[in-house]
Amino acid sequence: MDTNVFDTLKERGYVYQLTHEEEIKKILNSSTPVTFYLGIDPTADSLHIGHFFALMMFRYLQDAGHKGILVIGGATALIGDPSGKSDMRKMLTKEQVAHNVEEVKKLASRFIKIDGDNPAIILSNAEWINPYSYIDFMRDIGIHFNVNTMLAADAYSKRLEEGGLTFLEMGYMLMQSYDFVHLNKEYGCTLQIGGSDQWGNIVSGTNLGRKLNFANNDERDIMFGLTCPLLMTREGKKMGKTESGTLWVARDKTTVFDFYQYFYNVNDDDTEMLLRLFTRVPLDEIIQLCKEDIRGAKRLMAYEITKLVHGKEEADKVLKTITEIFDKNKIASDMPNFDIDKKLIESGISINDLLFMCEFVGSKSEGRRLIKQGGISLNGDKIEDVDFVVGVGDIQDGCLILKRGKKNYLKVVVK
Structure with missing residues (x-):
């Protein structure tokens, strides 16, 4: 067990919001494994840079000896998370979601361990949400949610301002909150991780667990939440957006060459941050390299991230192509x-x-x-x-x- 993983995550820039900082630090830095989970909604048949930021945190916790569960939202993707959206997400068919679930499973396995020592469990929340009848779900879960409190959350207040909040979207928070409660009961999961855009949903899950424990006189462990920041450039722009759209992990959506080039061409000021987050290069080496050879630092960063996402063979092919471009015809x-x-x-x-x-x-x-x-x-x-x-x-x-x-x-x- 790595008994300093929380400090490592904080030092490298992963820690942003916490429900109980001292308690989370204590359990993550202890020699007793903690079961945690990360949820990803398969709203597309690929992953983007924001996803693999959270998956990197997942892998750090796995490598430290903690038990990871990846929940792919086979049910919640049919609703659509309103967080950060000014308009309702396009509704997907059940067939589209089922296809996306399988694609996301394959891509996620590039980042987290799914076999060997301490493998992750991969689940779809359709397994426990779909069999739940609407009336029973609302009686058991809906009764613990106050509409006024929900409307004050960022996920809903922004949509409300646009005048387009639907009752369908209101159900999203209930479903994600129930995911945490179910995993806590069935797998002993006590920590949910995710991007900061999920903070409201994560907190509602911890609150639902507390309310249900109180109502049932249950003395289960406290449920905790931890988020990483959204990836932003120094200029305040969301990272991962290109002229042609989103920077995807799937090669048929973003070529490996374009993927490498995106990172190599980021602003010099963002290089150190990306090296901290997406490589295991020691921090003192990162700081020194960025100070003494920023171009070398960018080459290392772009190569290491490409290798992380697409594998060493593909990353080496990109370097070979670039070398050929500049050496062509001597x-x-x-x-x-x-x-x-x-x-x-x-x-x-x-x-x-x-x-x-x-x-x-x-x-x-x-x-x-x-x-x-x-x-x-x-x-x-x-x-x-x-x-x-x-x-x-x-x-x-x-x-x-x-x-x-x-x-x-x-x-x-x-x-």
């Missing part, structure tokens, strides 16, 4: 350079405008002609679409490599 290190403001790339710029701006073509008409003839390449890839837009995902090691014809190269340095 491009000289002293090739002509042109500096460009990163803001222009962040907002997206057409390939032809970029060629003309960098004076790599004499006119835009020449640029269009060369593109259509297949005479222009970007980072080793031939560009044949005049409307192709160059974005931050195309930046390689802080620059863009343009090629005209067979021998003309230009290194566009993005600053």
Whole structure:
């Protein structure tokens, strides 16, 4: 047993909100295993960066010797969590949810141990919610929820402001709260973990457990809640959003190359945070590397996160591809350079405008002609679409490599 796992989590930036800080620290740092759970709703057939942040915390607790349960919301996904939403989620069919449950199970196994020593238990809450009749559920569980209190919670107050809160969504908190109570009763689960957007639901679960224990004269252990912060950039933007949408774990939704590039191209100021959260590199080494070699730190961070999510083989393939791009045709290190403001790339710029701006073509008409003839390449890839837009995902090691014809190269340095 690792008797310092709580301190490790706090030091590396995982700990955000706690229902009982001292008690949680005591049980997690003890030599007695604690049973904990994390819930994920399969509202899509993949996971995104926010999910694997919480799954990393799950793995830390597993590695420390604690017993983990992953609950995939086969029932709750049919309702939809209103937390953080200004409008009602799109309702999924039962068939879609069933498909998503299986896909999420496969992807989650990349992060947590599902076999070998101390394997996680993976459950769907449809197992215990679906058989519960509506009348019995409302009599047993609904009676312990005060509507005024629920409406004051962020999950509902924001939706209420929009004037679109439905009775269907009101049931979500009851169902998730009951998950915790069920797991406590059947598996001795005493701790729920999750992202900070789940704080209201987690607290309601601990409160429901307390009320039921009191009503039944039951002296079960106190139920605790612990959240990690939402992943935000230093600029206050939600991390994991790209020009094409969400950064997914599934390779058919986000290629491994694009996944690596996303992290390599994050702001320098976010590098240390990501190294703390998604690698096991010692903190003193992280701090020193970020201070002395930020580009090296970003390469390490992007590689390690890609390896974590997609495996070493895929991560190595990305590095090989990048190396080939920059070594292709033995491009000289002293090739002509042109500096460009990163803001222009962040907002997206057409390939032809970029060629003309960098004076790599004499006119835009020449640029269009060369593109259509297949005479222009970007980072080793031939560009044949005049409307192709160059974005931050195309930046390689802080620059863009343009090629005209067979021998003309230009290194566009993005600053």
